[in-house]
Amino acid sequence: MTMTQALIEEATKKSGLIWVKGPAGPSRALWHVWHEGAAHLVGGPGEQPVDELGLAEGATATVTVRSKDKGGRLVSWTASVSExxxxxxxxxxxxxxxxxxxxxxxxxxxxxxxxxxxxRVLRLTPSGATAELPDGSLVAVPLATPATTREPMPAALPRLLRRGRRAGR
Known part of the structure; x- marks a missing residue:
């Protein structure tokens, strides 16, 4: 096993999420498991949105692995996709x-x-090539989603919070 293969395997095993960029669509954070020399992930209804990435049999994807403790990029590697x-x-x-x-x-x-x-259960097998990590940030605009957490605060909430503090004394 080469140093590159060892780096890819160890970093991917230890990371809970990998960022996958397929032939189509944006890069997505996906949960996975490292098994028998490749990253495996599941996508479809009720699971991760892999279809929009264009991950089909024989496609190539770029996988970026982050540090579990610091969250920074450790390595980016090229993978061949198989279903x-x-x-x-x-x-x-x-x-x-x-x-x-x-x-x-x-x-x-x-x-x-x-x-x-x-x-679909996909296998992302490292091709052995690692990508050069960029010098700058890869910050991107968040993807559109119907999920929201911002709603107007109920008018009575400040009074309820004060009342709860007095009751606890």
Missing amino acids: LPARGEEWAAAVAELKGKRLNAPDAERLEDRWAEEC
Whole structure:
């Protein structure tokens, strides 16, 4: 194993998220698991949005790995994308690892069946090439989303907060 391969493997194993940029769409943060020499991830309805990245069989993706403790970029590497056939031997091994990392699944008891029927399990295999890390920042405008946390504060909230403080004394 070369130093580059070792760096890719160790950094990717330890990072909870990887940033993946496919042939189409923006770069996305995706959760994954490192298994048998490659990053594996699941996408589809109820899971990660991988379809908009253009990650198809034979495509090439750029994977950027961040430091788990500091959040800074450690390495960027080129990956070849392959889709694991549902319920195949490789798929079953990858899904067994992925299930352990999937947090808050709404249907944990039938997770494997849903992934086989509706989702795609992708394998991102390092091609051995690492990309040159840029000198500057890669800050980008956040992607549009219907999710929001900003709503007007209820008019009675300041009074309720003061009342709660007095009651606790």
